[in-house]
Amino acid sequence: MTPKTVAELAALPNIVGIKDSSGSFDNIQQYLEVAASDFALLAGTGSLILPTLMAGGKGAIAATANVFPEVLVSIYENWRNGDFAGAERAQRRLRPAERLLSRYAAFRVEACAEQNRHTGRPDAGVGRSADAAGG
Incomplete structure (x- = not known):
């Protein structure tokens, strides 16, 4: 989307944010420049979580x-608490996984999530296609 489109969407009362x-x-920065501060811009790429928050x-x-x-969670909580060095350390821990997962289709993420279900970690749910989600 262009920054102009994001600005137009951000002005609509029933749209409260977007995921990029x-x-x-650069796209994220341009979107933040044109949207109001209460418009929620969310990073959709793990490698950009901390830069987007900052x-x-x-x-x-x-x-x-x-x-x-x-x-x-550590990236977000450290950032929220002002521990930017801790947030950066957590962001760095994510980089190898981001590189690996970017090489494979989404089914790899679901396979990893399935494995996590057996470790006692919380279940984040099953991914859905846009068609299955009704959109």
Whole structure:
């Protein structure tokens, strides 16, 4: 989407935010520049969680949360508590997984999530296609 489109969407009362999965931090910065501060911009790429938060984004919806939920929570909680060094350490822990998962289709994430179900970690749910989700 163009920044102009994001600005138009952000002005609508029934749209409160968007997820950007482009992998481009430049896109995220442009979207933040044109949207009001209460518009929720979410990183859709795990590698951009901390940069997005630091730039004014509100959080993330990333596939790696299904595999490494503790790491993603740590990035957010450390950032929220002002421990930016701790947030950066957690973000760095995610980088190898992001590189690996980016090489494979989403079914790999679901396979990892299935494995996590047997470790006592919370179940983040099963992924759905846009068609299955009604959109």
